[in-house]
Amino acid sequence: MSKEPSVAIIGAGLTGLTAAYFLQKEGVDAQVFEATCRIGGAVTTRREREYLFEQGPSTLLRGSPVLERLLHELDLEKDLTPPNPEAKKRFVVRRGQPVALPAGPLAFPFSPWLSFKGKLRLLTEPFRKRGPETKGETVAAFAERRLGREVLDYGVNPFVGGIYAGDPKRLAVALAFPTLAEAEEKGGSLFRGFLKLAKEKKKARGGAPRPPKGTVSFAEGLEKLPQTLAEALSEKPVLKSPLQKAERTGDGRWQLTFAGGESKVFEQILITTWSEELAATLPSPPERETWPEIRYAPVQVVTLAFPRATVGHALDGFGVLVPEVEDLPFLGVIFASSLFPGRSPEGEVLLNLFIGGERHPEAAAYNEEQVRQKILPSVAELLSIKAEPKFYAARHWPKAIPQYTLDHHSFLLSSQAAEKAWAGFFLAGNMVDGISMPQCLESGHKAARKILSARGKDT
Numbered sequence: 445m446s447k448e449p450s451v452a453i454i455g456a457g458l459t460g461l462t463a464a465y466f467l468q469k470e471g472v473d474a475q476v477f478e479a480t481c482r483i484g485g486a487v488t489t490r491r492e493r494e495y496l497f498e499q500g501p502s503t504l505l506r507g508s509p510v511l512e513r514l515l516h517e518l519d520l521e522k523d524l525t526p527p528n529p530e531a532k533k534r535f536v537v538r539r540g541q542p543v544a545l546p547a548g549p550l551a552f553p554f555s556p557w558l559s560f561k562g563k564l565r566l567l568t569e570p571f572r573k574r575g576p577e578t579k580g581e582t583v584a585a586f587a588e589r590r591l592g593r594e595v596l597d598y599g600v601n602p603f604v605g606g607i608y609a610g611d612p613k614r615l616a617v618a619l620a621f622p623t624l625a626e627a628e629e630k631g632g633s634l635f636r637g638f639l640k641l642a643k644e645k646k647k648a649r650g651g652a653p654r655p656p657k658g659t660v661s662f663a664e665g666l667e668k669l670p671q672t673l674a675e676a677l678s679e680k681p682v683l684k685s686p687l688q689k690a691e692r693t694g695d696g697r698w699q700l701t702f703a704g705g706e707s708k709v710f711e712q713i714l715i716t717t718w719s720e721e722l723a724a725t726l727p728s729p730p731e732r733e734t735w736p737e738i739r740y741a742p743v744q745v746v747t748l749a750f751p752r753a754t755v756g757h758a759l760d761g762f763g764v765l766v767p768e769v770e771d772l773p774f775l776g777v778i779f780a781s782s783l784f785p786g787r788s789p790e791g792e793v794l795l796n797l798f799i800g801g802e803r804h805p806e807a808a809a810y811n812e813e814q815v816r817q818k819i820l821p822s823v824a825e826l827l828s829i830k831a832e833p834k835f836y837a838a839r840h841w842p843k844a845i846p847q848y849t850l851d852h853h854s855f856l857l858s859s860q861a862a863e864k865a866w867a868g869f870f871l872a873g874n875m876v877d878g879i880s881m882p883q884c885l886e887s888g889h890k891a892a893r894k895i896l897s898a899r900g901k902d903t
């Protein structure tokens with residue numbers, strides 16, 4: 445380790461660990477501080493009795509450059525688990541029944557997912573005029589304008605529920621789904637825009653092979669990734685050390701105070717997590733009295749096991765998502781034991797039920813009795829389950845996913861202004877660079893590059 449002034453990284457989730465990994469690789473004395481007693485942040489795999497289950501993210505999408513680099517450098521490719529080939533179908537509830545989404549263009553005309561009218565409306569997308577500026581447009585307005593009401597209700601709405609636990613009427617299309625906005629901008633329609641974007645990507649790749657695609661996990665679950673990242677660090681994360689105060693010193697450095705009163709001065713700090721409490725530990729952003737609020741969707745993840753023979757549905761897919769118009773009290777169910785092998789014993793199935801979100805925020809806080817009374821009967825009806833669960837585990841996430849609403853622009857502007865105005869201050873993570881795990885890895889890497897560049901070390 446060099447004797448250079450050091451970097452403090454707040455948060456031992458994927459963003460913070462990735463930033464630390466790339467900084468320490470360059471010989472920078474970077475130290476991660478974590479509030480809780482574990483690393484991984486949202487990534488939470490548990491093994492209980494004969495069950496292996498995820499209480500945070502369930503699947504990791506391959507293909508992003510930083511993820512692929514980490515899988516290679518950490519020798520993790522051999523531990524990847526692809527999904528079972530039989531689990532390809534994705535279901536959406538329609539008229540109270542799980543309906544498989546069409547597997548391809550040939551299946552589209554025969555699929556019960558949309559009505560004849562809905563299908564016709566979708567097919568007219570390439571001929572619809574380009575819209576006004578998408579900057580102030582919500583996902584719902586964009587989807588209805590380009591794809592029609594039915595695709596909004598039965599396609600976009602359940603997927604926004606599945607990805608953001610969010611409400612398409614609140615999310616800004618340019619922030620939550622920037623590729624959609626870019627495709628329309630480039631091609632005048634999504635159809636032509638995606639063709640253009642694919643061509644541009646191919647050109648940018650040159651002759652290089654396509655990056656791997658598809659969702660994966662690890663044999664031991666997703667926590668394998670943060671654990672391996674942490675093991676690769678020469679300076680291990682300091683646990684049970686919540687940041688309590690960050691102050692700029694007279695000479696442009698940062699004095700951090702942690703719970704317990706310990707205080708230390710750092711040349712640079714990287715914040716990879718957000719909450720009102722954390723915002724209160726920082727100076728006010730330039731030209732504002734307080735940090736703009738970020739809206740978070742709360743989620744509860746409930747893991748359930750049943751004897752296979754008591755479940756009528758074949759569970760032959762990834763899972764089922766619930767459109768808001770279907771008025772069921774949950775967001776969706778992942779068929780966890782169908783998706784990846786080794787999740788439950790022979791003769792049993794394991795499900796991950798997602799409750800709450802922007803749609804039913806109060807349900808994210810339900811206790812077990814309330815979930816059993818108010819939610820499980822609807823799940824049982826949808827999947828024809830004839831028994832009580834033989835295993836039940838719940839995890840509450842009061843602030844699961846940041847919502848990229850139209851107001852979120854203010855937070856992004858403030859964070860950019862702070863980075864510009866304050867030497868040695870950096871922000872990364874799911875509140876600024878995208879909510880998926882690969883986006884958080886990219887965000888951690890980007891932050892490490894910015895920090896290195898500020899130290900005159902270009903990578």
Ligand SMILES: Cc1cc2nc3c(=O)[nH]c(=O)nc-3n(C[C@H](O)[C@H](O)[C@H](O)COP(=O)(O)OP(=O)(O)OC[C@H]3O[C@@H](n4cnc5c(N)ncnc54)[C@H](O)[C@@H]3O)c2cc1C
Nearest residue numbers: 455457458459479485486500501502503686687873880881
């Ligand atoms: C229920 C759920 C399901 C999801 N499903 C998927 C999925 O299937 N696929 C996917 O790609 N993504 C999914 N995501 C999103 C993804 O998991 C997260 O966006 C990502 O893991 C966030 O990583 P991070 O490092 O930015 O933040 P976090 O993982 O939140 O880590 C931040 C860390 O900072 C710590 N911290 C907080 N305050 C302080 C403080 N004051 N001082 C020190 N430390 C502090 C926290 O304890 C935490 O460990 C899901 C998220 C949730 C919650």
